[in-house]
Amino acid sequence: xxxxxxxxxxxxxxxxxxxxxxxxxxxxxxxxxxxxxxxxxxxxxxxxxxxxxxxxxxxxxxxxxxxxxxxxxxxxxxxxxxxxxxxxxxxxxxxxxxxxxxxxxxxxxxxxxxxxxxxxxxxxxxxxxxxxxxxxxxxxxxxxxxxxxxxxxxxxxxxxxxxxxxxxxxxxxxxxxxxxxxxxxxxxxxxxxxxxxxxxxxxxxxxxxxxxxxxxxxxxxxxxxxxxxxxxxxxxxxxxxxxxxxxxxxxxxxxxxxxxxxxxxxxxxxxxxxxxxxxxxxxxxxxxxxxxxxxxxxxxxxxxxxxxxxxxxxxxxxxxxxxxxxxxxxxxxxxxxxxxxxxxxxxxxxxxxxxxxxxxxxxxxxxxxxxxxxxxxxxxxxxxxxxxxxxxxxx
Amino acid sequence: xxxxxxxxxxxxxxxxxxxxxxxxxxxxxxxxxxxxxxxxxxxxxxxxxxxxxxxxxxxxxxxxxxxxxxxxxxxxxxxxxxxxxxxxx
Amino acid sequence: xxxxxxxxxxxxxxxxxxxxxxxxxxxxxxxxxxxxxxxxxxxxxxxxxxxxxxxxxxxxxxxxxxxxxxxxxxxxxxxxxxxxxxxxxxxxxxxxxxxxxxxxxxxxxxxxxxxxxxxxxxxxxxxxxxxxxxxxxxxxxxxxxxxxxxxxxxxxxxxxxxxxxxxxxxxxxxxxxxxxxxxxxxxxxxxxxxxxxxxxxxxxxxxxxxxxxxxxxxxxxxxxxxxxxxxxxxxxxxxxxxxxxxxxxxxxxxxxxxxxxxxxxxxxxxxxxxxxxxxxxxxxxxxxxxxxxxxxxxxxxxxxxxxxxxxxxxxxxxxxx
Numbered sequence: 001x002x003x004x005x006x007x008x009x010x011x012x013x014x015x016x017x018x019x020x021x022x023x024x025x026x027x028x029x030x031x032x033x034x035x036x037x038x039x040x041x042x043x044x045x046x047x048x049x050x051x052x053x054x055x056x057x058x059x060x061x062x063x064x065x066x067x068x069x070x071x072x073x074x075x076x077x078x079x080x081x082x083x084x085x086x087x088x089x090x091x092x093x094x095x096x097x098x099x100x101x102x103x104x105x106x107x108x109x110x111x112x113x114x115x116x117x118x119x120x121x122x123x124x125x126x127x128x129x130x131x132x133x134x135x136x137x138x139x140x141x142x143x144x145x146x147x148x149x150x151x152x153x154x155x156x157x158x159x160x161x162x163x164x165x166x167x168x169x170x171x172x173x174x175x176x177x178x179x180x181x182x183x184x185x186x187x188x189x190x191x192x193x194x195x196x197x198x199x200x201x202x203x204x205x206x207x208x209x210x211x212x213x214x215x216x217x218x219x220x221x222x223x224x225x226x227x228x229x230x231x232x233x234x235x236x237x238x239x240x241x242x243x244x245x246x247x248x249x250x251x252x253x254x255x256x257x258x259x260x261x262x263x264x265x266x267x268x269x270x271x272x273x274x275x276x277x278x279x280x281x282x283x284x285x286x287x288x289x290x291x292x293x294x295x296x297x298x299x300x301x302x303x304x305x306x307x308x309x310x311x312x313x314x315x316x317x318x319x320x321x322x323x324x325x326x327x328x329x330x331x332x333x334x335x336x337x338x339x340x341x342x343x344x345x346x347x348x349x350x351x352x353x354x355x356x357x358x359x360x361x362x363x364x365x366x367x368x369x370x371x372x373x374x375x376x377x378x379x380x381x382x383x384x385x386x387x388x389x390x391x392x393x394x395x
Numbered sequence: 396x397x398x399x400x401x402x403x404x405x406x407x408x409x410x411x412x413x414x415x416x417x418x419x420x421x422x423x424x425x426x427x428x429x430x431x432x433x434x435x436x437x438x439x440x441x442x443x444x445x446x447x448x449x450x451x452x453x454x455x456x457x458x459x460x461x462x463x464x465x466x467x468x469x470x471x472x473x474x475x476x477x478x479x480x481x482x483x484x
Numbered sequence: 485x486x487x488x489x490x491x492x493x494x495x496x497x498x499x500x501x502x503x504x505x506x507x508x509x510x511x512x513x514x515x516x517x518x519x520x521x522x523x524x525x526x527x528x529x530x531x532x533x534x535x536x537x538x539x540x541x542x543x544x545x546x547x548x549x550x551x552x553x554x555x556x557x558x559x560x561x562x563x564x565x566x567x568x569x570x571x572x573x574x575x576x577x578x579x580x581x582x583x584x585x586x587x588x589x590x591x592x593x594x595x596x597x598x599x600x601x602x603x604x605x606x607x608x609x610x611x612x613x614x615x616x617x618x619x620x621x622x623x624x625x626x627x628x629x630x631x632x633x634x635x636x637x638x639x640x641x642x643x644x645x646x647x648x649x650x651x652x653x654x655x656x657x658x659x660x661x662x663x664x665x666x667x668x669x670x671x672x673x674x675x676x677x678x679x680x681x682x683x684x685x686x687x688x689x690x691x692x693x694x695x696x697x698x699x700x701x702x703x704x705x706x707x708x709x710x711x712x713x714x715x716x717x718x719x720x721x722x723x724x725x726x727x728x729x730x731x732x733x734x735x736x737x738x739x740x741x742x743x744x745x746x747x748x749x750x751x752x753x754x755x756x757x758x759x760x761x762x763x764x765x766x767x768x769x770x771x772x773x774x775x776x777x778x779x780x781x782x783x784x785x786x787x788x789x790x791x792x793x794x795x796x797x798x799x800x801x802x803x804x805x
Contacts, residue, residue, distance in 0.1 A: 022583035025576060051579035056611030060572035063608065066565050067540055067576025073583055075576075093565055098402035159401065197401040200538050200561040200577060202590055207405035207556035209564035211548050219399050396554065403553050411513035411550065411557035412500050419518060439685045440726050442523035444512045447503075461512035465519035465715075466723030479723075 002180045008171035009034035011139040011178050012078065012104035012164065015146030017048050018186040019102075022073035022193075025053040025064035027083060030116045031172040032106040035078035058083035062090035062101075069099040070208050072199030074150065074192075076101065080168060081108035084122045088129070094161045095130030096224060097209060098197065100153030101161040102146060107135070107269065107320075108168040109356040117357020118168040120269060123297075124321040124330045130224055132162035132231060133298040135268040139176040141295070142166040144248060147181065150190045151238045158231045159197065160224075167270040169357065181246050189245050232299045252296040255308040257283065261290030263372050264309055264346075266317040268294045268331060271353070271360045275318070278365035289369055294331070302338050309335070314347040316372045318365075318388075320354045327384040347372075349381045353388035364388045412461075416443060420464035423482040428454050430476035437468035437477060509535060514557040515549040519722030521712035521729065522546055522597070524682045525624045529593075529710075532689035533696060535560060537591040538581075540574035542600035543567040545631040546624070568604035570594040571612035571621060578617045591696045592618065598625040598639035602663050613672040616704035620695040623665065623707075626714035634717040638663040641737075643776045643786055646717075651775040656782055661789060666709040666741075673746030675703035678754075681711040681738060683730035687754055691742060698744075711738045719771020728769065733757065735766040736794040736802075751797070759803035760794065763787045 006014070013035045016024070026036035042048035051068075055061045058079050069075045079087065084105055094101055109119030123133060132152060136142040142164060149162040166172055198208060212220055235252060243249045257279060258264055267275045272293045282289045292308050294301065309315050319329025326333060328350035339345040351368050354360040367388060375381040400406065433453040438446045445461040446468060448454075455476075457468070469477040502511075509530040516523045522545055530537070538561045541547050547564045550557040565573045574594035581587040594612070596605050601623040612619060628646050629635040636649040636658055645657040670677040675698040680688035688710065695706035713728040715721065720728060732738035733755055740755040763786055767773040776782050791802070 023576065023579045025579070049583075051583040053575060053579045054615065055572060055575070056607060056614075060569060060575070060608050060611055063565055063569035063572035064576035064579065067563065067573035067578075068580035068583075069576075070563050071538075071577045071580035071584070072586075073580035075580075089566060090569075096402065097565070198404060200563065200580075201586075202536050202538065202561060205408040205535075205558065205560045205562070207408075207551050207558050207562045208402070209547075210403050210405050210551040210553040210556065212403055212553045216396075216399060216403075216553055220403055223399065223401075400554070405551060405554055405556040407500060407554075408556065408559040409502055409508070409511035410500055410555040411511050412502065413555055414513040414515075416513055416515070439528065440524055440682070442516060442518075442520045442527070442725075443514070444508045444510060444527060447506075458512065463518035463722075465725070466721070467519055467524075467726055470723040471726050 003177050004180055005175050005177050006139065007034060007173050007175055008139045008142050008166045009106070009173070010038055011143035012146050012166065013038035014180065015143035016076045016102070017042050018181060018183060019074065019147055019150045019190050020048070021050050021076045023051045023053065023068035023075045024077060025055045025061045025068065026077045027055055027058045027061045027079065029058065029080050029083040031108055031168040032078040032080045032104060034172070035104055058086045059090060062087035062094060065101045066090065066094050066097065066099055069101050070097065070198055070200060072193070072195055076103060078104040078106070080106035081110055081122045084126060085110060088126070091126055091129035091131060096220065098159040099161060100159055100193070102149035102153060103161065103163045104142070104146065105163045105165045106168045106172045107165045115356040116168065118170050118270070119355050119357065120320040121322070123163065123165045126163065127298060130160060130228060131298065132160055132296070133165065134162065134296055135165040135294065136171065137270055137272045137293065139171055140178050140248070141250070142171060143178055144242065144246070144250065147186055147190060148238055148242055148250070152231065152235055154193050155234050156196065158227060158234050160228060160231065165269065170270040185245055189241070228299050232301065235296060250295060252301040253304045253308060254293045254295065256291045258290035258292060258308055258312070260288055262288045262313045263369060264290045264292055264312040264315050265365060265368060266292045266294065266315060266331070266335065268297070269320065271318065271320065274360055274362055275365050278362040281362065282366065282369060287369065300334060305335060305338055306342060309346055310342065310344055312346045314349060314372045314376050316349045316351055316368045318351045318353050318368060322352060329385060347375060347381065349375055350385045351388055352385055358389060415460045416463050417460045420462060420482045422464040422466060422479045424457055424462065424464065424466070424469050424477050425480055426455060426457055427476050427478070430474050431455055432474050432476070434473070436471050440467050440471050442467070509559045511557045511559060513555070515552065516545065517716050517722070519715045519725045521682055521714055521725045522624045522626060524725065525710045525712045528682060528685045528688050529622055529692050532692035533591050533593065536589055537593060538577055539593050539595055540570045540577055541595040542570035542597070542605055544597035544600055546595065546597065548631055567600050569608045570596045570600060571605060571608040574619045575612050575615065575617050578619055589700060591620070591699065594619055594621045596621070596623050598623060598627060599629040599637050602638045602665050610672065613669060613674050613705045613707070618699040618702060618704060620692070620699055620706040620708065622710060624710045624712045626712050626717055628717050630714050630717045639665070642789060643782055644772045645775065646772070656779070657775065666707065667748065669707045670743050670746055670748060674705045674707060676706040676742065676744050678742035679709045679738065679740050681729040681733060681740065683726050683733065684740065684755060687740060717772070720769050724769055728766070731761065731766040734761045735763045736760045736790050736799045737763060737766050739793070739797045739799060741797065753797060753799065756799070758800040760800055762802050762804055763790050
């Protein structure tokens with residue numbers, strides 16, 4: 001077991017390297033830049049036998065990734081924020097073409113105004129693209145999800161691309177001790193990419209990327225959706241196999257202290273750690289509060305969320321992004337939709353915090369709890385969305 | 396139609412031949428074998444791969460299943476070996 | 485539950501009547517217009533490239549007309565992803581073949597229409613050229629966004645009417661000259677740049693083979709600009725496609741040249757025209773220039789533009805016969 005201190009970017013680059021990708025097309029963008037830098041170093045030193053393609057934009061990065069994956073190569077890349085937006089159309093295309101590309105996304109705020117810090121808007125804006133989505137809490141998780149990404153995406157029952165989200169700066173640039181998985185074990189765990197459905201070969205002249213009319217388009221989308229939903233099972237299997245091989249347990253959602261909780265906080269990403277600290281403090285003061293962390297947003301863990309949240313009196317969902325004009329946070333809206341037809345459901349409150357890299361503090365989670373308690377007393381939330389730590393004097 | 400493929404991949408090369416574009420024609424090229432000098436220009440210029448070269452007879456042959464009647468072969472033939480006639484259905 | 489598996493023709497429900505011994509790499513039955521210049525260009529390019537070829541192509545007339553699910557006119561491995569990125573997709577294919585050590589003698593080509601090359605695909609093209617991928621990029625140029633219904637592109641020549649640069653009381657149609665794409669590409673100092681057109685298949689095929697040979701020798705990217713007249717968009721008879729591409733060369737409107745490297749002083753004209761036909765000969769059968777033919781001032785302007793370019797390239801003067 002080798003432990004090393006490294007930044008989140010280095011962890012994802014290392015996770016990718018361990019899976020021996022064949023082609024890495026990449027473009028620099030804060031905060032993910034260190035990923036292509038590391039990959040280029042691995043290649044330059046002969047530690048990774050891959051074609052590192054320095055493309056001229058993120059759109060071309062995903063385009064080249066699609067070309068390479070369709071030729072039968074194992075492919076990964078990294079981006080964030082504006083880069084993810086620039087390649088937006090290609091995300092849908094990669095998924096529709098059923099190409100198992102893995103991508104690390106340094107979750108960062110979107111312009112305008114331009115902001116380079118931690119925020120989930122980029123990942124959230126890509127929820128509909130047909131990519132499996134992971135949101136990680138620690139650098140170890142980010143490294144491990146890269147490996148799991150390949151394992152899950154390349155599974156013949158899935159064949160959908162995945163994106164591994166890690167918070168800008170809080171994870172990408174922060175040093176943490178990380179356990180480096182054994183190369184032999186990773187080799188065995190992910191194997192080699194062996195596509196049966198899609199590879200360019202002159203002995204098998206296939207046409208990839210055809211033109212579908214109203215006669216067939218709906219069926220392609222139905223299958224894509226079904227495969228994504230059924231991937232939940234593949235993900236559980238992969239997590240179980242990962243625990244067996246590497247000793248670390250992951251699940252689509254993690255419920256802590258929820259069994260007797262009156263109020264459950266729902267978080268994604270690095271804010272989870274702070275929430276956990278806050279909950280420890282609040283529990284010590286006798287408050288019955290629990291935590292649900294969402295690690296996999298797509299496929300949406302509906303069953304697991306209902307199971308974990310249904311017993312609470314109120315659920316406070318903390319979104320680190322917006323759907324402008326929706327009046328509640330995006331993840332909160334998904335959880336609300338999940339409970340809409342359930343006979344018993346908790347009160348669901350939407351909180352927006354930490355946009356554009358504003359730190360989310362323990363006191364912020366205490367405020368979330370306070371506001372939720374007040375709403376429970378009143379019988380309804382006071383606001384559609386509670387903005388936490390907003391500087392009222394500036395607006 | 397068969398069940399859809401993964402990722403909308405078309406696995407059969409040249410399967411466009413299932414669609415007989417010959418039905419598009421309003422004019423039809425008539426190939427006069429006696430005048431054909433086998434220069435192969437009509438073959439070079441057919442947008443629809445509808446002309447084949449009979450290497451034994453040394454003549455150009457048109458496949459009316461696919462010929463759209465564009466008239467390029469007739470115009471380009473320097474030997475008046477192809478003339479256009481109205482398509483009678 | 486659909487599983488990924490190797491499909492056979494039976495599974496896709498097709499029975500194809502492909503005659504024995506047929507070697508066409510680009511099949512009949514596609515939905516291209518009667519007399520389509522691009523399809524002729526594709527056939528000639530494919531005949532030069534051969535079956536050991538992989539193609540990445542962008543959205544456009546060719547892609548839409550030849551690959552309506554579940555059919556395909558293509559008999560080589562072929563991929564389409566989006567509109568602006570055939571060069572980037574091809575770069576990925578090239579990188580993958582290299583990484584998997586599967587390249588061998590296989591040709592990797594990127595195809596694009598003028599829209600997907602001169603305009604929206606320009607960035608990806610420039611990137612691919614600069615990185616030196618062993619790819620030959622072929623642009624089949626019909627001088628407008630034809631697939632969406634004849635809109636103006638930077639490839640549209642001065643005076644042409646399109647649906648977004650229409651002739652009108654206050655307009656002669658397209659106001660800007662044609663973007664000199666081949667010269668811009670050549671400035672990237674790549675292995676080989678050439679222009680070609682369908683009326684000269686031997687010249688076109690030779691150039692394609694030269695480009696592919698340069699790729700095989702690892703010399704880097706190559707580029708071929710093919711002028712492909714469009715009966716629908718240029719408004720001419722479907723039978724005139726090849727003749728128009730010939731007239732384009734004979735009037736000096738389109739010059740056939742080739743160049744290795746980036747110094748245009750080394751450019752070689754491959755079809756020298758010693759006595760040019762007046763530009764009117766080329767414009768008069770195209771409906772998109774019908775308003776120009778009646779306008780002596782504009783006609784003279786266009787003739788002057790052609791004269792200037794021909795002087796630069798060493799093409800002979802106009803001789804009225």
